[in-house]
Amino acid sequence: MADEIVNVNEYQVLARQALPKMYYDFYAGGAEDEHTLKENVQAFQRIIFLPRVLVDVSNVALSTTILGYNISAPIMIAPTAMHKLAHPEGELATARAAAKSNTIMILSFSASCTVEEVAASCDAVRFFQLYVYKRRDIAVNLVQRAEKSGYKAIVLTADTPRLGRREADIKNKLIVPQLKNLEGLMSMEVVSDKGSNLEAYANETMDPSLCWRDIAWLKSITNLPILIKGILTREDATKAMEIGAAGIIVSNHGARQLDYTPATISVLEEVVQAVGGKVPVFLDGGVRRGTDIFKALALGAQAVLVGRPVVFGLAAKGEAGVKKVMQMLKDELELTMALAGCPSVKDINRSHVRTERQRLQSML
Numbered sequence: 507m508a509d510e511i512v513n514v515n516e517y518q519v520l521a522r523q524a525l526p527k528m529y530y531d532f533y534a535g536g537a538e539d540e541h542t543l544k545e546n547v548q549a550f551q552r553i554i555f556l557p558r559v560l561v562d563v564s565n566v567a568l569s570t571t572i573l574g575y576n577i578s579a580p581i582m583i584a585p586t587a588m589h590k591l592a593h594p595e596g597e598l599a600t601a602r603a604a605a606k607s608n609t610i611m612i613l614s615f616s617a618s619c620t621v622e623e624v625a626a627s628c629d630a631v632r633f634f635q636l637y638v639y640k641r642r643d644i645a646v647n648l649v650q651r652a653e654k655s656g657y658k659a660i661v662l663t664a665d666t667p668r669l670g671r672r673e674a675d676i677k678n679k680l681i682v683p684q685l686k687n688l689e690g691l692m693s694m695e696v697v698s699d700k701g702s703n704l705e706a707y708a709n710e711t712m713d714p715s716l717c718w719r720d721i722a723w724l725k726s727i728t729n730l731p732i733l734i735k736g737i738l739t740r741e742d743a744t745k746a747m748e749i750g751a752a753g754i755i756v757s758n759h760g761a762r763q764l765d766y767t768p769a770t771i772s773v774l775e776e777v778v779q780a781v782g783g784k785v786p787v788f789l790d791g792g793v794r795r796g797t798d799i800f801k802a803l804a805l806g807a808q809a810v811l812v813g814r815p816v817v818f819g820l821a822a823k824g825e826a827g828v829k830k831v832m833q834m835l836k837d838e839l840e841l842t843m844a845l846a847g848c849p850s851v852k853d854i855n856r857s858h859v860r861t862e863r864q865r866l867q868s869m870l
C-alpha cells in the first residue's frame with residue numbers, strides 16, 4: 507500500500523495537512539531560533555552502535571517496570587497540552603491508545619479533558635503532570651483530584667517559571683481554549699490583544715517563585731511519588747535526589763522553553779552518573795526512532811517519553827494514530843535490540859553505543 511505509514515515522522519506530515527496552521531505551529535514549534543529543537547533530534551544521530559553478534563535473539567523482550575508498574579516497553583506518553591486542538595476526542599483517545607499499548611500516559615495539567623474524565627476512560631496507568639500557579643490552591647485541588655482518581659505519580663514540571671518565547675505562536679496570535687481542569691476554579695481570560703494569548707496567560711498564572719524549598723510543601727499535600735521534569739544538569743539532579751524526588755526526567759520541554767539548552771541525550775549520561783542508580787532517570791526530547799530509545803537506554807535512562815509524535819498521530823488518525831505511533835516505536839526498538847544482540851531491555855548497556863565525545867577522544 508503506497509500510503510502506508512512506515513515511521514513516526516510521517517505522521518508529522520499528515521498532522522500538518524490535518525490541522526489549522528495555528529495549532530500545527532503550536533504543536534511543532536520550539537522557542538526562538540529553534541536551535542535546541544533541531545539538536546534534540548540531531549544529537550541522537552551522532553551516536554552510533556557497537557552491536558554484538560551471535561547472541562540468541564530468537565526472543566526479544568521489551569517489557570520493563572516503571573515505579574513498580576509493568577509496561578510493555580520502555581516508552582511512555584509525555585504530557586502535552588490540549589489534545590482537543592489535535593482531535594475532537596482529545597486526551598480520551600490518547601488514554602485509550604495508552605491502555606491498548608500497555609504503557610503509561612502522563613496527563614498534562616493543561617489537558618482539554620479533566621483528570622476525572624481521563625481516569626474514567628481507560629485503565630492505563632496514569633501519572634499527572636503539575637504546573638504550580640501563583641494560586642497554590644489550584645495545585646492542591648488538582649493534585650488531590652488526581653490522587654483520588656487513581657493517578658500513580660505527580661510529575662512536577664520545573665522548567666516553566668515563565669513560558670518560552672515561541673515566535674510562531676506570537677505571529678499566529680495563538681488563542682487557546684479554557685483549560686478543562688480549571689473550569690469553575692479560574693478563568694483563562696487575559697488582557698492581551700496582541701501576540702500569543704497562551705504566553706500572556708501562562709505568564710500571568712505560573713508561579714515564578716517556585717523553588718526547591720517548595721517541594722516540601724508539595725510532598726505535604728500528596729502521598730504520591732513526585733518525579734521532577736526538566737532537569738538538565740548534574741547539580742540539579744543531585745538537588746532533586748536530596749529533596750526526595752522519586753525520579754528525574756531529563757527534559758528541555760521539547761525545546762519550547764530556553765533555546766540553546768543542550769540536546770537532552772547529550773546530558774543524560776552526566777545526570778545518570780550524578781544519580782548513581784538511586785532513583786530512575788527518564789528522558790524526553792527528540793525521540794523519533796526505536797534506535798533513539800535504545801541509545802537513551804544504553805546511556806542509562808530507564809525509559810523515554812514521547813511528546814510530538816503522539817500528538818501528530820492523534821491529529822492524523824485519532825486513537826488509532828497514537829496506537830500506531832507506539833507500535834512503530836516498539837517494533838523499531840525490538841529490531842534494534844535483535845540486531846545489537848540484546849534479548850532484553852536489561853541487556854542494553856553502555857558498551858553498545860559510541861558517543862561523539864568518545865569519537866573525538868579517540869582522535870586525540
Ligand SMILES: Cc1cc2nc3c(=O)[nH]c(=O)nc-3n(C[C@H](O)[C@H](O)[C@H](O)COP(=O)(O)O)c2cc1C
Pocket residue numbers: 532533534546584585586587614615616635663735757758759760761762790791792793811812813814815817
Ligand atoms: C504541544 C506540546 C505541548 C506540551 N505541553 C506540555 C505540558 O502541558 N506540560 C509539560 O510538562 N510539558 C509539555 N510539553 C513538553 C513535553 O512533555 C515533552 O517534554 C516534549 O514534548 C518532549 O519532546 P518531543 O516532543 O521532541 O518528544 C509539551 C510539548 C509539546 C510539543
Ligand SMILES: CC(C)CC(=O)C(=O)O
Pocket residue numbers: 587616669704708759762
Ligand atoms: C499550556 C502550556 C503551558 C503547555 C506547555 O507546556 C507547552 O506548550 O509547552
